[in-house]
Amino acid sequence: MADNFQAYAQYYDLLYKDKNYKAESEYVINLLERFHPNIHSALELGSGSGNHANFFSKKFNEIHGIERSPEMVGLSMQKNITGFSAEVGDIASFQTKKKYDAALSLFHVISYLNQNDQLISCFNSVNASLQSGGIFLFDVWYTPAVLHLRPETRVKRLENEQVVITRIAESIVHDRTNVIDVQFEVHVTQKQSGKTEVLKESHPMRHFSTPEIQLLAQLTGFDYLHSEEFLTSKMESSSTWGVCYVLKKK
Numbered sequence: 001m002a003d004n005f006q007a008y009a010q011y012y013d014l015l016y017k018d019k020n021y022k023a024e025s026e027y028v029i030n031l032l033e034r035f036h037p038n039i040h041s042a043l044e045l046g047s048g049s050g051n052h053a054n055f056f057s058k059k060f061n062e063i064h065g066i067e068r069s070p071e072m073v074g075l076s077m078q079k080n081i082t083g084f085s086a087e088v089g090d091i092a093s094f095q096t097k098k099k100y101d102a103a104l105s106l107f108h109v110i111s112y113l114n115q116n117d118q119l120i121s122c123f124n125s126v127n128a129s130l131q132s133g134g135i136f137l138f139d140v141w142y143t144p145a146v147l148h149l150r151p152e153t154r155v156k157r158l159e160n161e162q163v164v165i166t167r168i169a170e171s172i173v174h175d176r177t178n179v180i181d182v183q184f185e186v187h188v189t190q191k192q193s194g195k196t197e198v199l200k201e202s203h204p205m206r207h208f209s210t211p212e213i214q215l216l217a218q219l220t221g222f223d224y225l226h227s228e229e230f231l232t233s234k235m236e237s238s239s240t241w242g243v244c245y246v247l248k249k250k
């Protein structure tokens with residue numbers, strides 16, 4: 001099984017072509033502005049193929065991504081986004097050359113950190129990379145919803161001019177560690193040759209409760225400010241898979 005976002009990366013933008021990055025980025029900017037009116041620079045953890053940065057660049061002067069997958073960094077840099085740079089790095093432990101007004105981590109990137117020590121180290125690294133009063137905004141899988149709804153097997157079918165893709169996502173639930181191991185099997189058929197290759201990746205995702213996030217914030221020099229359902233701004237509930245948290249550097 002490949003590391004996550006290796007083989008998968010080349011089909012990432014096709015797999016998420018229906019994801020509304022524009023609406024998500026506008027939502028994030030509005031939420032940030034509620035808590036910090038003067039954001040000029042942002043650090044993006046797990047910046048992926050740069051799809052949020054593409055919209056953030058219309059608002060912020062500078063966005064810097066830290067992204068583990070060299071393939072994803074390559075995709076984001078190919079987009080030539082004004083004010084955007086990205087480096088290959090691990091969000092579990094990093095240092096930045098400058099301090100930013102905000103740190104963002106979107107589409108459940110923090111859930112890829114499964115271990116407590118990785119999380120504490122990540123939050124400490126974010127804290128050190130922010131200006132005083134800087135905002136840390138991220139969305140994660142939410143424990144009450146994961147326990148209530150339970151993950152289901154999902155099949156997604158997509159195509160472009162070159163390929164037809166079928167992605168099967170099956171989950172193994174680890175209740176003792178709050179981790180769901182999402183096993184992706186991606187069948188890619190080349191339209192011209194009719195040849196099919198099968199890519200397999202495992203994405204272990206941790207889910208979080210609000211007291212855990214508050215504890216992490218307390219341990220790493222943040223004030224907990226706010227949480228809500230990502231994108232709708234509704235109060236989170238046992239049906240809210242993705243919850244957005246806002247913390248402020250003390």
Ligand SMILES: C[S@@+](CC[C@H](N)C(=O)[O-])C[C@H]1O[C@@H](n2cnc3c(N)ncnc32)[C@H](O)[C@@H]1O
Pocket residue numbers: 004005045046047048049050051052066067068069072089090091092105106107108109112113
């Ligand atoms: C679901 S994708 C989200 C990408 C992007 N934020 C988006 O919204 O399209 C998760 C991303 O997090 C990255 N990632 C996962 N764990 C990471 C880590 N420890 N350090 C840096 N990046 C990581 C993956 O390589 C992948 O690009």
